[in-house]
Amino acid sequence: MPRYLFISDLHLEPERPDITRAFFDFLAQETPGIDVLYILGDLFEVWLGDDHLSEFNLSIIHALKKTTERGTAIYILHGNRDFLLGETFCRMSGCSLIDDYTTLDVAGMRYLLMHGDALCTQDTAYQQFRQQVRDPQWQKDFLTKPLAERLAFAQQARAASQQANAQKSIAIMDVTPQAVIDTLEKYPAQVLIHGHTHRPNIHHLQTRKGIAHRIVLGDWYEQESWLTIDEKGISTYEM
Ligand code: LP5
Ligand code: MN
Numbered sequence: 001m002p003r004y005l006f007i008s009d010l011h012l013e014p015e016r017p018d019i020t021r022a023f024f025d026f027l028a029q030e031t032p033g034i035d036v037l038y039i040l041g042d043l044f045e046v047w048l049g050d051d052h053l054s055e056f057n058l059s060i061i062h063a064l065k066k067t068t069e070r071g072t073a074i075y076i077l078h079g080n081r082d083f084l085l086g087e088t089f090c091r092m093s094g095c096s097l098i099d100d101y102t103t104l105d106v107a108g109m110r111y112l113l114m115h116g117d118a119l120c121t122q123d124t125a126y127q128q129f130r131q132q133v134r135d136p137q138w139q140k141d142f143l144t145k146p147l148a149e150r151l152a153f154a155q156q157a158r159a160a161s162q163q164a165n166a167q168k169s170i171a172i173m174d175v176t177p178q179a180v181i182d183t184l185e186k187y188p189a190q191v192l193i194h195g196h197t198h199r200p201n202i203h204h205l206q207t208r209k210g211i212a213h214r215i216v217l218g219d220w221y222e223q224e225s226w227l228t229i230d231e232k233g234i235s236t237y238e239m
Contacts, residue, residue: 001106001107001230001231002035002036002106002230003033003034003035003036003228003229003230003231004034004035004036004037004038004104004106004228004229004230005030005031005034005036005037005038005226005227005228006037006038006040006113006193006217006226006227006228006229007026007037007038007039007040007217007220007225007226007227008039008040008041008042008043008077008079008115008194008195008196008217008219009040009041009042009079009195009196009198009217009218009219009220010023010039010042010043010044010219010220011042011044011045011081011219011220011221012043012044012045012060013044013045013046013056014054014056016045019220019221020056020059020060022220022224023060023063023220024063026224026226027063027064027066027067030226031067031070031072032070032072034072034228035072035073036072036073036074036075037067037072037073037074037075038074038075038076038077038098038104038113038193039074039075039076039077039095040077040079040113040114040115040116040193040194040195040217041076041077041078041079041080041081041082041115041116041117041195041196042079042080042081042082042115042195042196042219043060043076043079043082043085044057044060044081044082044085045081046081046082046154046158047081047082047083047084047085047089048084048147048150048151048154049084049086049142049143049147049150050084050085050086050087050088050089050092051088051143051147052147052150060093061089061092061093064093064094064095065092065093065094067094068093068094068095069094073096074093074094074095074096075095075096075097075098075102076090076095076096076097076098077097077098077099077100077102077113077114077115078097078100078115079115079117079195079196080115080117080126080130080196083133083134084139084142084143085097098113100113100114100115100118101113101114101183101187103187103189106229109190109191110187110188110189110190110191111189111190111191111192111193111229112183112184112187112189112191112192112193113193113194114183114192114193114194115194115195115196116175116194116195116196116197116216117130117196118130119175119176119179119180119183119194120172120173120174120175120176120196120197121176121179122171122172122176123168123172123173125164126164129157173197174197174199175194175197175214177205180192180205180214181205181206181207181212184205184207184209184212185207185208185209188207188209189212190210190211190212190213191212191213191214191215191234192212192213192214192215193215193217193227194214194215194216194217195216195217195218195219197216198218198219198221199216200216200217200218200225200236200238201215201216202214202215202216202236203215203216215227215234215236218238223238223239224237224238224239225237225238225239
């Protein structure tokens, strides 16, 4: 049976070399023997475009490439910080982009994979922002701007986001329970795996199609966090 690993929300950035080191160690130690590594969004704190080939970004691309060349496929989903990851990044790193709502069948179970931000439907200000920045024409225009200008936009957006989040309730910034049920019934899957909320947990819920589960992956700010699915079943790790 194939072996799968899942991570999300590493938020890699030059200012946190400890997280980058932990990620490199993770790739070296945990991925040998793994068939597929799924990165469910926000691998990077901010991704300004595939032409932003800083020394830092290149070091991550190189580590991913080494891993894919060793025989572990890497599938990556867009997060709300790195939704501009594109084809050039994929070519250089050996990763493949997958979409929100990708399903995976393992041992008779269907898993549904998402970053998680699309499920925060009560956060209407965020959903509006998301719709704008996920628009292909908006992205095309944005990517023609010089890097310095893109960086300034990203900094403004971060500041606006932090200010907005301070006013929002915890419930608004979490997934909407009904949106989770609707999504699991629509696809349909028994297990949803997502990140984004930084609230690692396993939730059990009732849908019209039966009992379902929602596994929330943790971020890497304070510790490494991952999930495996293999012959032993589903296991979560926090180190
Ligand atoms: O990111 P986090 O965890 O703090 O909060 C998220 C939601 N916020 C975002 C915004 C990002 O943090 C911004 C950085 C993205 C960098 C992308 C790179 C280049 C693109 C630059 C784009 C201009 O995702 C937050 C959610 C929270 O998760 C929980 O789900 O609530 O949503 C918001 O804060 C949205 C605000 O409520 C409204 C929009 C603020 C941004 C306005 C941008 C204006 C400046 C730029 C002009 C185009
Ligand atoms: Mn996120």
